Amino acid sequence: MKQRSLIRSVCLAIGITGILGIHTYAETIEDLENRESELQNERADVQQNIEEAKTEVNQVLTELEELNQELEQLNETLEANQRTMDETEEKVDRTEDEVEQLEEEIQQIEKDIEIRREIIQERLVSYHRNGGDIAYIEVILGSKNMGQFISRSNAVKKIMDSDKQLILEQQEDKATVKKKQNKVLSKLQELQDMQTELRGMITLIEDQKVAAKEKRKSLKDKQSELLALQDELQLQDSELASMQQQVKNKIAQKESEQRSETVVLASHQSSDNNEGSSVVQASKSKSSKKQQTKSAPKANGNVSTAINAGYAHLGTPYQWGGKTTAGFDCSGFIHWAFKQAGISVPGSTAGLSSVGTKIPYSQAQPGDLVFFNTYKTNGHIGIYLGNGKFIGSQNSTGLAVADMTHGYWKSKFAGHVRRVR
Incomplete structure (x- = not known):
C-alpha cells in the first residue's frame, strides 16, 4: 500500500508539474484578459480620435463654405467698384475737357476785352487832327459852334456809354466763366478724390481675395490631412479589432485547455486501483508538454x-x-x-x-x-x-x-x- 501511495503521489506530482510547466512559458488567461481590456481601451481611444477627426472635417467644410461665400461677395464688390471706377474715370476725362474749354473761353474773353480797349483808343484818335492821343474833353472843346458842340458831346457820350457797357459785359462774362471754371475744378477735385478712394478700396479687396484664397488652400490641405488621418485611424481600429479577436480566441482556447486539465486531474485522483495507468497517463502528459514546447514558434x-x-x-x-x-x-x-x-x-x-x-x-x-x-x-x-x-x-x-x-x-x-x- 505504501508503494502504491508513493507511485500515485509521484504520478500526481508529475501531472501537476507538467500542467504548470505548460503555463510557465505561456500567457495566462488573466494576462490575455488584461491584454483584451487594453486593446479595447486603445480601440476606444482610436474611435474617439476618428470622431474628433470627423468633427474637424465638418468644421473645415463649414469654414470652406463660408469662405467661398466671402470670396463670391468680394468678387461682386470688386466688380461693382471697378464699374464705379470706370464711370468715374470717364467723368474725370469729360470734366478735364470742360475745364480746358472754359480756360479757352476765358482767354477768348480776355482777348475780346483787349480788342475793345483798342477800338476805344482808335475812336479817340479819330477826333485828333494828327492822330495823336487826346482826351474826350478836347474833342468837345474843338467844336466851332454850339450845334457842333452838342453833336460832339452826344457822340462822345454814346461812345463812352457803349464802350463802358461793353467792357462791363465782357468783365461780367469773364467773372461768370471764371466762376463756372472754379465750380468745374471743384467737381474735378471731388472726382479725383473718389478715384483715389476707389483705387484704395480695390487694392484692399484684392488683398482680401489673396488672403481668402490662401486660407482656402490651407483649409483644403487640412481637410486632406484629416481625411488621411481618418483612413489611418480606421486602419488602426481594424488592426486592433483583429488583435482583440485573436486574444479572445486565445482566451477561449486557454479555457478549453483548463477544462481538459481539470478532467485529467480528476482522472488521476480517482485511479487509486490503477497506478500503472496513472504512470502511463503521467508519461503522456509529460510527452504532451514536450510536444507543446517543440511546437512553439522559433526563428x-x-x-x-x-x-x-x-x-x-x-x-x-x-x-x-x-x-x-x-x-x-x-x-x-x-x-x-x-x-x-x-x-x-x-x-x-x-x-x-x-x-x-x-x-x-x-x-x-x-x-x-x-x-x-x-x-x-x-x-x-x-x-x-x-x-x-x-x-x-x-x-x-x-x-x-x-x-x-x-x-x-x-x-x-x-x-x-x-x-x-
Missing part, C-alpha cells in the same frame, strides 16, 4: 517570421533606443523583428540604411526595409508589408501598421528601399 531564418513577429505586439509604446517588447524605437523594432527570424541586422537607422541591397520601390516586396526622411535623411524606418503598408514603431502611435501612399508618410518617403535577404 527559422525566414523573413516572413520577421514580418509577422510584430503583429502580436502592436501598440507597444515608442521608446527611444528600445529594442524589446517593453518599448521600441523604429530601428530597435527592426533589429528585434529580424532577430526573431534568426537574422542579424544593425540596431540603428544609419547602419540599416546600408544593409542588404538597395532596390527601387516598384520592386518592393513584403519584408523589405523602407526609409523615410523625417528629422533627417533616413530618419525613420519600417518593414514593408505590401499594398503601400508598412509596420514600424512611431512616436505618435507606438508599434503600428501605417499607410505610405498618402498623407504624412507619403510626403516623407523618397523611394529608399533595401532588401535584407
Whole structure:
C-alpha cells in the first residue's frame, strides 16, 4: 500500500508539474484578459480620435463654405467698384475737357476785352487832327459852334456809354466763366478724390481675395490631412479589432485547455486501483508538454517570421533606443523583428540604411526595409508589408501598421528601399 501511495503521489506530482510547466512559458488567461481590456481601451481611444477627426472635417467644410461665400461677395464688390471706377474715370476725362474749354473761353474773353480797349483808343484818335492821343474833353472843346458842340458831346457820350457797357459785359462774362471754371475744378477735385478712394478700396479687396484664397488652400490641405488621418485611424481600429479577436480566441482556447486539465486531474485522483495507468497517463502528459514546447514558434531564418513577429505586439509604446517588447524605437523594432527570424541586422537607422541591397520601390516586396526622411535623411524606418503598408514603431502611435501612399508618410518617403535577404 505504501508503494502504491508513493507511485500515485509521484504520478500526481508529475501531472501537476507538467500542467504548470505548460503555463510557465505561456500567457495566462488573466494576462490575455488584461491584454483584451487594453486593446479595447486603445480601440476606444482610436474611435474617439476618428470622431474628433470627423468633427474637424465638418468644421473645415463649414469654414470652406463660408469662405467661398466671402470670396463670391468680394468678387461682386470688386466688380461693382471697378464699374464705379470706370464711370468715374470717364467723368474725370469729360470734366478735364470742360475745364480746358472754359480756360479757352476765358482767354477768348480776355482777348475780346483787349480788342475793345483798342477800338476805344482808335475812336479817340479819330477826333485828333494828327492822330495823336487826346482826351474826350478836347474833342468837345474843338467844336466851332454850339450845334457842333452838342453833336460832339452826344457822340462822345454814346461812345463812352457803349464802350463802358461793353467792357462791363465782357468783365461780367469773364467773372461768370471764371466762376463756372472754379465750380468745374471743384467737381474735378471731388472726382479725383473718389478715384483715389476707389483705387484704395480695390487694392484692399484684392488683398482680401489673396488672403481668402490662401486660407482656402490651407483649409483644403487640412481637410486632406484629416481625411488621411481618418483612413489611418480606421486602419488602426481594424488592426486592433483583429488583435482583440485573436486574444479572445486565445482566451477561449486557454479555457478549453483548463477544462481538459481539470478532467485529467480528476482522472488521476480517482485511479487509486490503477497506478500503472496513472504512470502511463503521467508519461503522456509529460510527452504532451514536450510536444507543446517543440511546437512553439522559433526563428527559422525566414523573413516572413520577421514580418509577422510584430503583429502580436502592436501598440507597444515608442521608446527611444528600445529594442524589446517593453518599448521600441523604429530601428530597435527592426533589429528585434529580424532577430526573431534568426537574422542579424544593425540596431540603428544609419547602419540599416546600408544593409542588404538597395532596390527601387516598384520592386518592393513584403519584408523589405523602407526609409523615410523625417528629422533627417533616413530618419525613420519600417518593414514593408505590401499594398503601400508598412509596420514600424512611431512616436505618435507606438508599434503600428501605417499607410505610405498618402498623407504624412507619403510626403516623407523618397523611394529608399533595401532588401535584407
